Amino acid sequence: MEIPKIYEPKEVEAKWLKEWQDLKLFHSEPDTSKKSFSIVIPPPNVTGSLHIGHALNNLLQDIIIRFKRMNGFNACWIPGTDHGGIATQNVMEKELKKQGKKRDDFTREEFVKMMEVWAEKTGKTIISQLHKLGCSCDWDRLCFTMDEKRKKAVNYAFIKLYEKGLIYRATRFVDWCPRCETALNESEYEQEDEKGKLWYVKYPIQNEPEKFITVATTRPETMLGDTAVAVNPNDERYKKLVGKNAVLPLVNRLIPIIADESVDMKFGTGAVKITPSHDLNDDAMAKRHNLAYIDVIDKKAKITSNIVLDLKKQSIKNNEVSDLIGKDRDEARKILVELLKEKQFLEKEENYTGPKKRCYRCDTIVESFNSKQWFLKMSDMAKRAIDVAKNGETKFFPDKWLKPYLLWLENLKDWCISRQIWWGHRIPLWYCKNCVEKIEDVTSDIKGVYASQTKPNKCSVCGKSDFIQDSDVLDTWFSSALWPMSVFGWPDETNELKYYYPTNVLVTGHEILYLWVARMIMTGLEFKNEVPYSDVYIHGIVRDKKGKKMSKSLGNVIDPLTIMEKYGTDALRFALAYQGIPGRDMQISDENFVMARNFANKLWNVSRFVLMNMGTRMTQIKDADDTDKELTDKWILSELNLTIKNVTEAIENYNPSEASRLLYEFIWSKYCDWYVEFSKTRLYGNDEKTKEAVQKIHIEVLENILKLLHPIMPFITEEIFQNITEQKKNIMVSDYPKFDGTKINKTAEKEIQKVIEIITAVRNIRSVMNIKLSDTVDIVVKINSKETEKIISENKHYINSLAKIGKIDFTKSSQKQNHSASAIVGDVEIFVLLEGKIDFELERKRLEAQLIKINHELQTYETKISNKNFMEKADPEEVFRVKQKYQETQDKKKKIEDIIKNFGGGLNGKRF
């Protein structure tokens, strides 16, 4: 059997993906005789393909689900995709733009049809990527947030909430994208400080043409809708002006100068222009002071004709301002600033950096204004969501997220659920054309409005059957909020819903804690009266080397497919798991993948080693008696069991990083570096019985390693597992290793530790003295303690072979050995005889350097022991330890000093 030296992931991965799929190992059916463990995927948007963040998110879920499956649970992981609302529609619009087309070139039906085709295509891409990643989702249960069943759930939920009176229509300030022409929520725009200007505009005082009040503004174009100038009532500069009128420049409309506490005296001039229609604060102020509203900017961010109507109403002579009608807000700004300058209303302009909201999909600056939207009342639902988190029905891992979660819910405003786009769940409200005069004026209490999944037959008011459906769609998070229920067929009481719901854990990044997690909890409580999952596992965001969030525009995205191609899927998975420290964002770079790839290769090669030494005697493992086992065997089994315990705990505590580190350490530094080497003396010997015994241990350890590692690295572990066992069973459905306390052997651990230290010390001398491997040298180990002599004696062959030395002798003499380099390991004095090969000066330097270290160490112990307080107050165990350590170090120091003393005479006399 020829096995390549380098692990080749590609074929292996394809092979097992197919087999797992063919055997339907990912599939789960409700089975009341078994305990269920369920996870629902955070459905990726069908905007394109998966990024490394998705890979992390899904990997973590896969680790948990595979772990639970191997631990006897009926594990079910529901996969799916999200229609993604505005985000996806924008991707489509961008595609159209490339072809020189736009949304308006199509009818709504045509556009939605195109979107469906797109969603289908990208959805498939995403699913295939998840599949390739090794995600053990139940692919037979694939869902989409806008498929028929989910549609039903959304409509049902909307209608229920509507009937309960929780959904209402109102005119509110909303964030609005003038390019997308829809309301946005906080996840749909990004707010950042941007460089801009602050313009100081002089507003003349009525009847006092020489006097002005100067306001500072970042948005001069909105001045057309100003209906007041406000100052702080305590502002001495303006006290006399309050109550007077200012004349709006260019427009010549009179506006009152008012006093309001909310005005910041320190900002700008301390006087602020008030545009109630286009600013949330101004709106609030307008309500307090009963000011008029004049809309200046329309849905498309163009100047409205309202400004002229307003002028006419006040019989103010028309002027150049009316030319602005229909112009874009930016253009209008330029023109206005020019006009103000020309007419000497502009006092000055200065640079100013302030916050700007931009639509996160099209980068257009968000406009905020009053708009008629559908809202969902949040206060009661939020209260319940707060309660369940406080009383622990839902727990957060790590729990530091509890506080922000609560804070968000406590300040929650009603949720604007309507969007003026075409892609999404259309609001299931129908208006009787006969009874409802103006659709814009519809509210929930008006007659002739019906909440219904399908078009109503007849209007109960007028008896006619001419209906029109609301043209808005629901916020994409509305369907997401129902996801943990809807994937199991809710609102129908399906077997799946009964068996798998509530789910066990939700795994997600913290960026959607509010938007999604909180809302799922609220709807879960509302409709099912229980939390949708008991645990919320919140992982970090993947960032690049410089700590920047990965984004296409920054060009720093890592494509998981590229990594999988280059290093293998298991390497990608291991690297992500290894770096994914709970509660922290993670930075990842190529080096991590190289490390993981090398680790996979190490595992591959150690299994090659085991296989090569199995011969044809590959047998089922039977636990031999401990008496048959050597110290090294007991040691590795002890270490293995410790690893089993710790890895299991780590995964159960949602810490795959810890699990990965433990496994790396055990496999590489314990099993490969030491046990494998120890075992060679027996494997290459002639005693068949001994050989077989050590083979059994190897099989046992390797099999356990593979199982432990399988949730993180499924492919390579399955491949090796199938090679080393004759079982037909797949590793992914085998039993996860169980901790066996009887295998823990502290004595073996201690003694092997000693052996390792002695070997390392000898190797060190070899290395420093530049002793070639080919030079077989003799070594004499002098023992002062009988206990250690026994250990060394019993493990002599290991020291011989691992330190590559000729022979070991014992001596009781405390005489220095001629021509030797020395090392002290605890109570063991080692003399490596190097006749003719020793560099005396080097040896002296080496020992003196050691002495410096020892002295330093000794000092720390001395300080402690001479400290009365330490001796009295410290934990007695700690005192004992320090005392012991002190004694040991002192002994060691004395021994080295002795050697050096002897050295003095020896150098010239060549006694050494």
Add this chain to the structure above:
RNA sequence: GGGCGGUUAGCUCAGUUGGUUAGAGUACUUGCUCGACACGCAAGGGGUCACAGGUUCAAAUCCUGUACCGCCCACCA
């Protein structure tokens, strides 16, 4: 302005409830084709744990403050 996190070896990061001489990977130095692996083996060098106080017998670890970096929330004319 409020909150959260970070600052540990050249680089990327671990470090559980305070208690071995503070660890890993990588990079670096030296030596290795020794019957799993050069994607490797062996040996080594490298850190005042951001800074300043405090608590404690004892602090990378707990507390307070400072600086810088990052994120979230709110405000900003």
